[in-house]
Amino acid sequence: DTEVTQTPKHLVMGMTNKKSLKCEQHMGHRAMYWYKQKAKKPPELMFVYSYEKLSINESVPSRFSPECPNSSLLNLHLHALQPEDSALYLCASRESSGRAAGELFFGEGSRLTVL
Amino acid sequence: QKEVEQNSGPLSVPEGAIASLNCTYSDRGSQSFFWYRQYSGKSPELIMSIYSNGDKEDGRFTAQLNKASQYVSLLIRDSQPSDSATYLCAVRPSNNAGNMLTFGGGTRLMVKP
Numbered sequence: 001d002t003e004v005t006q007t008p009k010h011l012v013m014g015m016t017n018k019k020s021l022k023c024e025q026h027m028g029h030r031a032m033y034w035y036k037q038k039a040k041k042p043p044e045l046m047f048v049y050s051y052e053k054l055s056i057n058e059s060v061p062s063r064f065s066p067e068c069p070n071s072s073l074l075n076l077h078l079h080a081l082q083p084e085d086s087a088l089y090l091c092a093s094r095e096s097s098g099r100a101a102g103e104l105f106f107g108e109g110s111r112l113t114v115l
Numbered sequence: 116q117k118e119v120e121q122n123s124g125p126l127s128v129p130e131g132a133i134a135s136l137n138c139t140y141s142d143r144g145s146q147s148f149f150w151y152r153q154y155s156g157k158s159p160e161l162i163m164s165i166y167s168n169g170d171k172e173d174g175r176f177t178a179q180l181n182k183a184s185q186y187v188s189l190l191i192r193d194s195q196p197s198d199s200a201t202y203l204c205a206v207r208p209s210n211n212a213g214n215m216l217t218f219g220g221g222t223r224l225m226v227k228p
Contacts, residue, residue: 042218106158
């Protein structure tokens, strides 16, 4: 079982809806990530939080809004999405320092469909 | 120019054979290398990490790193149908901005019974 928990596992929403994806980890990791993955493509980085502060935003449209309420939680707020935003959204976490800091642990993902 | 390259496959091997997955990278200063396995519709799972030149073995998996040739590979011995998945090579670049990983496009492995 993954130690990074994502909810919901599946989400269907219309283009005018507002919804949120949630991610939780209890490994004490201080860096958390949102990735987007389309079919047959590698994960594409969206946001990085380090010590609860947004450190990287990979030019993601403002209809995606991340939030890190504390060191264990990461949210992705969704509003006015487009059908092309349909994808698997992956949350990941890692240790913040040391050689193993590159080792990302992924949640099971939230599969989003935008109608 | 892609920074991490993998053959997309599919790579088809018979059950019991050795599967050899290859990855090249462009950043000569990269220090950390990872292999992730991803089953269809599932999330990536870390299976190997390697930091030094040479081989690293873990069960049926062996990761090989050659920094001079900028090449990392994953060998799967005694391949099983359950090994059928996409294998993602990931590299931590030398500039290490935010500890981001650069992923290759993945190689799809099919192990036939």
